[in-house]
Structures are given as structure tokens and as C-alpha cells.
Amino acid sequence: MAKQYWLMKSEPDAFGIDDLQRVKREPWTGVRNFQARNFMRDGMKVGDDVLFYHSNATPPGVAGLARIVTAGVVDETQFDPNSQYYDPKAKRAAPTWICVEVEFVKKFTQVLSLDELRADPRLEDILVTKRGSRLSVQPVSAPHYKVIVELAAASRATPPTPAKKAKR
Numbered sequence: 001m002a003k004q005y006w007l008m009k010s011e012p013d014a015f016g017i018d019d020l021q022r023v024k025r026e027p028w029t030g031v032r033n034f035q036a037r038n039f040m041r042d043g044m045k046v047g048d049d050v051l052f053y054h055s056n057a058t059p060p061g062v063a064g065l066a067r068i069v070t071a072g073v074v075d076e077t078q079f080d081p082n083s084q085y086y087d088p089k090a091k092r093a094a095p096t097w098i099c100v101e102v103e104f105v106k107k108f109t110q111v112l113s114l115d116e117l118r119a120d121p122r123l124e125d126i127l128v129t130k131r132g133s134r135l136s137v138q139p140v141s142a143p144h145y146k147v148i149v150e151l152a153a154a155s156r157a158t159p160p161t162p163a164k165k166a167k168r
Contacts, residue, residue, distance in 0.1 A: 060114045
């Protein structure tokens with residue numbers, strides 16, 4: 001099966017790109033939307049690439065890149081009564097919530113903001129730019145992924161230092 005691309009949202013004060021860079025690998029737990037769960041359970045495969053998106057941030061946007069390293073992981077937070085993601089209906093014999101494990105790939109020097117994504121006509125069909133799009137895990141087409149990576153690289157490049165004029 002061909003590589004697929006995804007956008008995964010996280011609030012940076014809960015778990016951001018800096019946290020993933022520090023820990024290197026992390027299960028993507030706590031998703032409690034069935035459509036997002038289905039993407040992780042049925043769609044994501046080891047080796048798929050991820051746009052790591054900071055939501056509920058100023059500005060919201062793509063903060064870096066990650067990769068799926070383990071698929072079909074049982075989200076253990078569903079069984080922990082002390083977790084905010086506890087699901088009393090979940091059963092170990094047939095877990096309700098499945099996630100993936102992601103690994104850090106790259107942190108952008110600056111967040112590629114949602115406004116910047118919306119401003120690029122090549123990204124007009126990407127789900128994250130649609131008003132009211134709140135899905136925390138969503139597919140991204142290969143062309144959209146490529147555009148975002150290129151935008152992040154181009155707009156974040158350090159401008160060359162001007163040459164100093166010789167004193168006369």
C-alpha cells in the first residue's frame with residue numbers, strides 16, 4: 001500500500017512538537033472521536049508521514065513533522081479511571097479506542113499558521129482550512145503535504161546576512 005499523509009492536532013500546552021522532540025516517540029492517546037479513531041485504526045500504517053499541528057494556540061498551525069512507527073496500539077488511557085480520557089464502557093477484551101505511536105521527524109523554525117495555509121490557493125481543498133473543521137486526525141493528500149513542507153522550508157529560511165561594507 002502506498003504511503004499516506006496525515007494531519008494530527010494537539011494543543012501545545014498539553015503535548016506539542018517540543019514534547020515529541022524531547023521524548024522521540026509517543027502513543028497518540030486521548031482521541032475520543034470515532035472518525036479520528038477510525039483513521040488511526042483502519043487507515044494509518046507504519047511509515048506514513050504526519051503534519052504535527054498545534055491547535056488552540058496563537059497562532060494555530062503546522063509546527064513540524066512526525067511519522068507513524070506503530071499502528072494498532074490500544075489506547076491505555078481508556079482503562080484508567082484517573083485519566084481525563086477514561087471510558088467506563090471500554091473493555092480490555094474489545095477495546096474501543098485504538099491509536100498509533102508517532103516519532104519525531106522535524107520541528108519547523110516557526111509555525112506555518114492556519115492563515116498562511118488558507119492564503120495559499122494550492123491548499124484550498126485541505127480539510128484543516130475549512131471553517132468548523134475540528135477533526136483532530138485527518139487525511140492529507142500527497143500534493144498538499146508536499147506544498148506545506150515546501151512552504152515551511154521557504155518561508156522559514158534565514159535570510160542571508162548582508163555583506164559589510166569596507167571602511168574607507
